[in-house]
Amino acid sequence: MCNTCGCNITPGNREFAYKPVNGKTAVSVLENLLARNDDQAEHNRQHFDKHRLLTVNLMSSPGAGKTALLEATIDALRDKYRIGVIEGDLETENDAVRIRARGVPAYQITTGSACHLDAHMVHDALHKFPLEGLDILFIENVGNLVCPASFDLGQHKNVTLLSVTEGDDKPAKYPVMFRAADIVLLTKSDLLPVLDDFDPERAELSLRNLGSRAPVIRLSARKSLNLGDWLDWLIGELVQKRGKLASDVLVQPVAEPQSISSNTGMQG
Amino acid sequence: MHEFSVCQALIAQVEQIAISHGALKVQSVKLRIGPLSGMELPLLEHAYPFASAGTLAEGSILEIERAPLKVKCEACGLDSKVKPNLLTCRMCGSCKTRVVSGEELMLMSVELITT
Ligand SMILES: Nc1nc2c(ncn2[C@@H]2O[C@H](COP(=O)(O)OP(=O)(O)O)[C@@H](O)[C@H]2O)c(=O)[nH]1
Ligand SMILES: [Mg+2]
Ligand SMILES: [Zn+2]
Ligand SMILES: [Zn+2]
Ligand SMILES: [Zn+2]
Ligand SMILES: [Zn+2]
Numbered sequence: 487m488c489n490t491c492g493c494n495i496t497p498g499n500r501e502f503a504y505k506p507v508n509g510k511t512a513v514s515v516l517e518n519l520l521a522r523n524d525d526q527a528e529h530n531r532q533h534f535d536k537h538r539l540l541t542v543n544l545m546s547s548p549g550a551g552k553t554a555l556l557e558a559t560i561d562a563l564r565d566k567y568r569i570g571v572i573e574g575d576l577e578t579e580n581d582a583v584r585i586r587a588r589g590v591p592a593y594q595i596t597t598g599s600a601c602h603l604d605a606h607m608v609h610d611a612l613h614k615f616p617l618e619g620l621d622i623l624f625i626e627n628v629g630n631l632v633c634p635a636s637f638d639l640g641q642h643k644n645v646t647l648l649s650v651t652e653g654d655d656k657p658a659k660y661p662v663m664f665r666a667a668d669i670v671l672l673t674k675s676d677l678l679p680v681l682d683d684f685d686p687e688r689a690e691l692s693l694r695n696l697g698s699r700a701p702v703i704r705l706s707a708r709k710s711l712n713l714g715d716w717l718d719w720l721i722g723e724l725v726q727k728r729g730k731l732a733s734d735v736l737v738q739p740v741a742e743p744q745s746i747s748s749n750t751g752m753q754g
Numbered sequence: 755m756h757e758f759s760v761c762q763a764l765i766a767q768v769e770q771i772a773i774s775h776g777a778l779k780v781q782s783v784k785l786r787i788g789p790l791s792g793m794e795l796p797l798l799e800h801a802y803p804f805a806s807a808g809t810l811a812e813g814s815i816l817e818i819e820r821a822p823l824k825v826k827c828e829a830c831g832l833d834s835k836v837k838p839n840l841l842t843c844r845m846c847g848s849c850k851t852r853v854v855s856g857e858e859l860m861l862m863s864v865e866l867i868t869t
Binding site for chain 2: 513518519522633659695
């Protein structure tokens with residue numbers, strides 16, 4: 487189906503269909519406004535799958551602790567998994583430097599004044615950044631709870647961080663962002679004892695009110711609290727992803743000997 | 755926040771359709787947008803004349819149809835109309851719901867002047 491000739495018209499949308507009337511032509515389109523981005527994201531996902539990577543998109547408001555979480559995650563997994571990071575956060579320019587200091591490859595996307603990463607920016611980065619041999623690729627998105635969630639980058643999982651220094655009603659205020667989360671991390675939980683206005687249960691209720699069933703983990707990257715729960719989730723996702731890729735390969739039709747010989751012209 | 759760039763992409767898409775139909779001008783553009791699309795309608799409407807200036811869509815009318823926000827409940831099976839920050843079932847209160855309308859960000863149709 488293309489989007490210009492009207493071949494995507496169905497009985498349900500016929501009322502919008504192509505109807506030329508004296509010099510005017512109505513063309514039914516029915517295409518998502520972010521279709522270009524979504525196509526590019528699908529292409530990115532193929533790159534990731536080809537390299538058997540798990541790609542994780544980290545989103546939060548500025549300063550919620552995305553880079554600190556990456557540092558702690560790298561330290562914990564260093565001996566077992568190879569990690570790469572694409573940095574898109576403009577708040578702190580030195581995020582990529584912080585990651586490289588941990589001995590992990592990092593590519594900094596210069597987003598200028600962009601308020602989110604899009605699939606094209608990530609694709610440009612992919613072709614400049616070696617994916618070979620990586621197990622997990624993190625993408626640190628622009629610190630912003632408004633629009634990053636609307637732009638698919640080709641990631642497999644979305645992680646949304648909510649630091650306990652923010653309001654516990656953030657999910658209600660940013661439903662698009664929190665609904666996109668596959669897991670929500672309540673970060674800087676070491677500060678909970680000194681903050682009496684952040685109630686983790688209220689934060690979780692606010693998330694459940696959005697119909698989200700995403701797991702919620704309270705953790706502290708700085709004090710290494712509950713990092714294990716986060717790492718378990720992450721490794722679980724990697725294992726699942728690899729299992730799925732393997733079974734996808736198994737169900738692909740294998741060329742039969744006969745068709746191979748006919749391809750080489752032996753039977754002609 | 756990114757409404758201007760989304761608007762520019764929309765205009766590019768609309769111009770392509772206009773050109774492929776040999777249109778002289780674009781008369782109107784119809785969108786359908788839901789409250790969970792992540793798009794701020796006033797910002798989009800504001801950006802439209804700027805993004806369309808100097809294109810075949812200059813001076814065209816932007817019509818935005820608002821999609822209602824509705825969820826389907828997996829517990830009781832009923833549909834309810836809800837608010838963006840409370841997507842639980844209105845009938846039984848369950849949070850096991852699925853959004854069935856309200857995430858749309860669609861270019862529905864374009865009206866062209868062809869002669
Ligand atoms: N107390 C505490 N502070 C943290 C924690 N994680 C990050 N921070 C601080 O929060 C600030 C922002 O962290 P950063 O990782 O740069 O946030 P990002 O902008 O989301 O990448 C820094 O000053 C960090 O030291 C934590 O677990 N506990
Ligand atoms: Mg950062
Ligand atoms: Zn077609
Ligand atoms: Zn944006
Ligand atoms: Zn490519
Ligand atoms: Zn119900």
